[in-house]
Amino acid sequence: MNNFKLEGQEKKILDLLQNVVQDKSPNTTIRVAGGYIRDKLLGLQSHDIDIAVDNMSGTQFANLVLDWMKENGIKTHRKVATVEANTEANKNLESAILPIFGVEVDFAQLRKETYNSESRNPCIEVGVTASEDARRRDLTINALFYNIHTGVIEDYVGGLDDLENRIARTPIAPLRTFLEDPLRILRLIRFAARLDLEVDKNVIYAAKDSDVQAALQRKISRERFWTEFSKFMSHPNFPCAVRLMNKMGLRELLLTPTEGQLDCLVTRQEKYTKKKWVKGFGDWDADQKNKYHNLNIWNHTLEALDFLSNIEGEHDVMITSIALLFHDIGKCDPCSTQMHSDGRQSFKEHELSSFIMTHKILTDLKAPNDVRDRVVKLVRNHMRLHQLPTRSKTGLRRIIRDVGADDWASFVALVKSDSMGKKGMELDPKYDYFSEYASEYLNSLDGRSEVKPPVNGYEVMELLKISPGRAVGIIMDSLKEQLIIDPDMTKEEAVTFVKSCRV
Structure with a gap:
């Protein structure tokens, strides 16, 4: 794991930077920082290089690099792009971006961060050691440095061992880490899902702490949560991310509508003229108690997500995974629940309640309108294919029209996954029949969702x-x-x- 071999373009870039230090600023130490080292040690492709400078700002050092390149006849097509600090208190912290041999290289000064209880924007102290800089980072595996001058990986927080053992751990006490910046919880989930990491149990306990949960609501905007959420729901390992959200206390906090959100909520959409009031929210973990399901609502959803993650095809991963996550949330609406005398339970028109709740949650998260509308369309229609008689081509054409050609692959992937969200289930052959006919029908329409009328x-x-x-x-x-x-x-x-x- 300590093997960090430089070759090709990256070696040319780091050799150039070392020459800049020797010729322009011999008292400066520069290091490659963060994700580049992590990905290289894991054998993954990394497209950006982050450089940490010890005794000047990133902009100052980048300008030295630009001057050196000009003096040595190395062409660059861009000036240094300065990224200024976002607060007056941190005005001395400027980072910079400069393309070198076609690769974007980021330059920033080593720093230490201190936080107050109301904001996740820190006050910055520069002129610190690499060890101090490492302790401000979100994960130990993201806190590694490669010293360009010594050729040694510097590990101040146990990142190499955690990378070897695939463990997600924070450099300092996780409670402090998350209280300072609760967004680190979401970043941790994203990295854990992407790299298939096991999350340290102390990290999970800290994320569920009531003070941390309150800080997450107070410090993180809904838009920022959407940014992270959409990233890990776009990754093939989205089921892992969803499970971690639940383990770390984010399911009820961010994926469940509150009473205030649902109070007097009513909706109607285009051709759907029925109105439905959502009267409250029950329990994600409620038993479904019917012949169609042998898992509770949440575990059925997880089983369906697992099936979806193994489907290959043309479906939009983010749209489909989010729609599948919320497709049965309407079963938590007490108005949808019907108890029968024999103990069975059914959920009348739960897809309409799911549509209402999903629309509200995604609107609250400031999801882009087009993304929200595509997701809720799949949620609203997901029961129709289940309920369609096996050979009903007319009914299938009607569903295709309402779902649309662009989202048809996502719709079929969702419906198949929903039907497989049950232990010991085999896929009903009717879904393959529907898929085959729909493919032929859509091919005949040349990108449209319905036949063009012969008269206008x-x-x-x-x-x-x-x-x-x-x-x-x-x-x-x-x-x-x-x-x-x-x-x-x-x-x-x-x-x-x-x-x-x-x-």
Whole structure:
């Protein structure tokens, strides 16, 4: 694990930086920092190099590098890009970005951070040692340095052992780490899922601490949470991230609507005219008590996510995984729950409650509107394929129209995963039949979600001698619905149909 071999482009870059130090600032020590070392030791590709400078700002050193490159005839197509500190208190901390041989290199000064209880933006102290800098970082495996001058990996917090054993641990006490910056919990989840790390039990205990949970709500904006959440839900190991969110106390905190959010909440969307009130929130861990499920709501969701993670195809991983995470959240709505005399339990129209709750949660998280709308569309429709008779091509074409061609692959992946979210389940062959027919149908539509009407609105007005208005739209909608039933309708048949419509 201590083997850190430099070669090719990276060796050229680090040799250049060492020459800059020798010629321009011989008292300076520079180190490669953080994720670059971690990824290289794990045999992973890393695209950026972060350089830590001991005795000047990142901008000052980057300008020395630029001057040296010009003096030695090495072309660069950009000036130094300075990233200024985000607060007046930290105005002396400037970092910089400079491309060297086509690789983005970041320069920053070693620093120490102190926090107050109300903000995750620290006050910065420079002129510190590499050991002090290592202790401010989020994970031990991200706190490694490679000293360019000695050729040695410097490990001040046990990062090499943790990397060897695939353990996620904080450099200092996790309670202090998370109280200072609760966003580190989300970053830790992302790295643990991405690198398949086991999270140290003390880290889990600290994340669930009530003071930490309060700090997370107080210090982290919903937009910032969305940024991290969307990253780990886009990674193939998203089931690990979801499990860790639950273990670390984030399920109820961030993925569960509060009473205030649900109070008097009502929704309607386009063609769905039914209104439904969500009366409260039950329990993610509630037993489902019916023949379709042998797991509780949460464990069924996890089982489904595991199945989804193994599906290869053209589905959008982030959209599908988020939709699957929330597809049954509506079963936690007491209005959806129905108890039967034989002890069975059913969840009437739970997909509508799921749609309402998911829309609210993603809106609250400031998810982009297009992402939110695509997710809730899948959630709202997910039961329709389950309930569709095996050979109902008309019903399938109607679902394709409502889901849309662009999200069809994601929809099928979600529905298959949902059906497999049960111990000992085998996939119903009808889903393969639906997938095959849908593929043929969509290929015939050339990117559309429904058959293009053989006549347009202008022709409808001419045929019926009517003016532009609501009647034209109603007739065109009727024609489109008829095309769902008879997709091979000719223009002559369409004209006959239009003429039969009452104005």
